[in-house]
Amino acid sequence: MFISLKRGIISAVLALLLEFYAFNFVARDIGIIATRSFSRQIVDYALNFVIFFIVFYLVLTLAAYLIKKIFPKLNT
Numbered sequence: 001m002f003i004s005l006k007r008g009i010i011s012a013v014l015a016l017l018l019e020f021y022a023f024n025f026v027a028r029d030i031g032i033i034a035t036r037s038f039s040r041q042i043v044d045y046a047l048n049f050v051i052f053f054i055v056f057y058l059v060l061t062l063a064a065y066l067i068k069k070i071f072p073k074l075n076t
Contacts, residue, residue: 007060015052019045 022029023045033041067074 004061004064007057007064011053011056011060014056015049018052019048022048 023033024030033044036044
């Protein structure tokens with residue numbers, strides 16, 4: 001129930017999209033990233049991806065759990 005490849009893929013795609021948006025279209029984040037060294041930028045991208053992935057995965061898992069509890073007959 002709690003480990004799902006489908007939720008993992010959805011979370012990874014959402015995390016990549018959010019990270020791409022945040023680091024390329026938000027003026028404040030662009031300024032912060034521009035002042036950092038290349039290696040620090042890579043660490044920032046990786047760390048933010050992991051954080052966004054975990055958040056999205058946990059939210060999707062909570063939604064799946066709540067849907068399972070509210071609609072038990074949809075259990076397939």
